[in-house]
Amino acid sequence: MKKESLKQQTIYVHIDNVINNVVTSGITFCDFMNGVMSPPQNILLLKHQFPDASFNAHTSFHYSEVSDLSELKKAPVSQYGDFCWVDFEEIDLVNQLTAQEVAELLYLAHTGRHLRSPFYYKLQNDFIYLTKDDGRYNKVYYRNLDQFYHVLGYAIWKNMMQMTAEKIILPFMKRKKIADIPTDLLKKFAKYFREGACISFDDAVKTRNQIEVPIGLNLKDDMQELLRSNDLIEYGHVVAHLIYDVKQNEWSVIDG
Template identity: 40%
Template sequence: MKKHHQDIRDLIYVHLNQSDQYVISYGIEFDEFVAAFSGSLNHLLLLKHRFDDAEFNVHTLLEYCPEDKIHKMAAEDVYGYGDFCWIDFIEEEVLNELTGQEMAELLYLGHHKHHLKLPFYNKLGNRFVYLAHDDGWFNKIYYRSFKDFFHLLSEAISNKLGELKPEKSILGIRKKRTISKVNKEILLSLTPFIKEGICISLKAADHQRAKIEIPVWVVGDFANMDDMSEEYRHIAKQPCHAKIIFDKKTREWKLNII
């Protein structure tokens, strides 16, 4: 059982920094990230971790998680690692081509959770840089393409919603409700808000007979998640700024900006 703040399961905070190509988030964990990109993740060069089954690269003096062990790592208590940082890469041979300067940049990334230069390396072919402290509590992910971010957010919202309100079968056994993924276009429409920093509250979702309404609040730009949580508690008493709505009959999503 994962030991962490329960709110991580039902509150998502995202703040998008377009110029530096990263998103700071709360509420989306590594196992959810892996599920969203299942089958398309490459090997992970581990900058900070506690994974016991990693392999060692002699050139960088760093460990890495091969593609075929990513699901094993995702099943661990990654939150319990504390710092958890990695960058993906295509094949081990490319690690041996990294220069001293590039290795210094990678070590800086893992240590400071910030870049010296934008951390996209053609020789590595990386799509992401994943920098987390208490995974799911504070995550900073660099995206080569923000399409990947919107894909992750879409998957996370629908999966969390399905887990929060499980359906009961004829025998009364609770099973996860399958809810269609949120249209990327809807989430793209929220981009101006996401650039300011938003909270999406699954816990505060209004479950009606015909639809589910998920409230969205603009809370601002936070790097400290205690401060973000405090601001959310304050602002959640006020009317929300938007609602993401799931129509149970058509199984389609729509957005209502208030």
């Protein structure tokens, strides 16, 4: 049978295991919030354009509490440009941040680089989220990298749902449900993610029984260059394939 090529959004992942930061392309703030195991309850907005945030006089940062986060999820974050935040447990602890700690947060949001550990005892934060173009180039620090693999699993699931969507002709027809991708399976790509790898939905191929999504290494352009352009992400060679069996509703991985 002739194969049908599918054009979708490629996901790029580069993991720094030393400090647990992950650079991605193709994963948005909304993907993050929908996919993360333990969503943040409160976030201190270091750079943003969200109009409904509260103001903290001690740090001169705005913040959003759990009641506001549903609105922030629907906000046009991709149009904000700079969008940087850190989660925290209680506002009383934010009020205990020192001038040095506030300066470190400002530096982190401005440069995308940490001076000391980005995980603050006072804030009890699990994340620091940094982007200048949400979904195109994001850098997120994770206290627990398992959280990232759940976010990645959601982003892959979302892309696969788009690829397998059937045209709804009658109101009672339902779209086929895609199985969640096991995080243990995604961790098999960890060695590639340490180098910087693409999950290339742009080059995915669909047959009657399955969908093959190539995993590519060696980007042809630096991510900083891609941030300044609208070019598609291109890679040098394929090292593995992520396989979805349409009939069995199961995921697998093959090398090469």
